[in-house]
Amino acid sequence: MIGTHLKELMSDSWYSHVEAQTPLTQGDLILDCPVIAWPAGPLNLSGSEESEILKGATIAIRADVVVMTQACDLENNKVDKVILCPHVSVSDYRTAWEEEKKRLKQNPTKKAWGSLLADIRDGYIWNLAILNAGESDDLKTEHRAVDFHDVYTIPRGFLESPFKQRGHPRLRLNPTYREIFHRRLPGFSCVLVCRSLLQ
Amino acid sequence: MTIEALREDDPKRMGYKALMVTSGATNTSLIEQEHFYFVHGGRQADAFELGEDSSFVVCVGSVSSLKEIQFADWGTCVWRGNKFGRLSLSTSEHRLGRSAAAIMHPIIALSRANVEEPANVENVSETVSSLTGVSPETEFEAFPRRGTYCLADTERILFSQNLELKTSDLPRWKPRVIDDRHTP
Numbered sequence: 340m341i342g343t344h345l346k347e348l349m350s351d352s353w354y355s356h357v358e359a360q361t362p363l364t365q366g367d368l369i370l371d372c373p374v375i376a377w378p379a380g381p382l383n384l385s386g387s388e389e390s391e392i393l394k395g396a397t398i399a400i401r402a403d404v405v406v407m408t409q410a411c412d413l414e415n416n417k418v419d420k421v422i423l424c425p426h427v428s429v430s431d432y433r434t435a436w437e438e439e440k441k442r443l444k445q446n447p448t449k450k451a452w453g454s455l456l457a458d459i460r461d462g463y464i465w466n467l468a469i470l471n472a473g474e475s476d477d478l479k480t481e482h483r484a485v486d487f488h489d490v491y492t493i494p495r496g497f498l499e500s501p502f503k504q505r506g507h508p509r510l511r512l513n514p515t516y517r518e519i520f521h522r523r524l525p526g527f528s529c530v531l532v533c534r535s536l537l538q
Numbered sequence: 539m540t541i542e543a544l545r546e547d548d549p550k551r552m553g554y555k556a557l558m559v560t561s562g563a564t565n566t567s568l569i570e571q572e573h574f575y576f577v578h579g580g581r582q583a584d585a586f587e588l589g590e591d592s593s594f595v596v597c598v599g600s601v602s603s604l605k606e607i608q609f610a611d612w613g614t615c616v617w618r619g620n621k622f623g624r625l626s627l628s629t630s631e632h633r634l635g636r637s638a639a640a641i642m643h644p645i646i647a648l649s650r651a652n653v654e655e656p657a658n659v660e661n662v663s664e665t666v667s668s669l670t671g672v673s674p675e676t677e678f679e680a681f682p683r684r685g686t687y688c689l690a691d692t693e694r695i696l697f698s699q700n701l702e703l704k705t706s707d708l709p710r711w712k713p714r715v716i717d718d719r720h721t722p
Contacts, residue, residue, distance in 0.1 A: 401711065
């Protein structure tokens, strides 16, 4: 156990390969996670039964997510629910970015894309963090863009059941990179709080 | 004998701090030649060595599940300086009935001998009577997790709905592109 931990700490790799039955921890990348959400827009509760409106407003999506809940809280069973943030491959993010640029009648140049990536890397785009490309055993991933704007909270038991039943192994951020990555979320939250206080 | 559960009396009488006990360890730095229950949480050990009082509500015995602990299972230990003893169950029952708030604090050590063979405790009834009015039949809620604050029954179900979903058929999450340094 200690040997495995030391190996992870000393590894240059961003990821480890964990089996489906391995208990969840911070930095686990979960693919195709079903998520129930609400629409972003305002909800009109007048004119009908409130519960019926709420029922109709639920949205089910699937997202690739990364576990944000502290590893020690999960290990010590302090939490029932797990905090997750969605992520997409950087190539998918670039596609979405190019579409947005075109919608805004702007030219999505290679230079602008490079500038955006540099800004994300340097922490100027507060809601985004980049996870490195990497592989472990037969699992691999390209660079991933994590979006802190969307945060989901899912019961742990529910979250663990699909990947246990599917039997799919998953990638897990190694402790060093997990720590670096996780520090970005409070930074993002802090910016939101500060700005809301100033408004 | 082991401590199944332990709570520290809140100095402001607002509830109890649920503490975590690890049995079987020895700490010679606090009281020599004695075995202790290491207690995670509560006040700093320094406070006790200075002679301040504190009381602990303990459950000893062989309770298989914390959820099954009944009102009568609990007794009270009172730490006075470097001593503490345990009240009888009949005088301690009125102390109970409030939900617990658990906050992480440094580790302290309670003497195992004094927990299991309580010494005479004087004038504790004054403290005990401060929380009268709580029904003796009241049972504790499920033991809250150490280091967390649990609000019991705060969720109200607005509706429930059976959904038939197939993950692969669900629309994919799409990022909301914000290409602006100044807009979080």
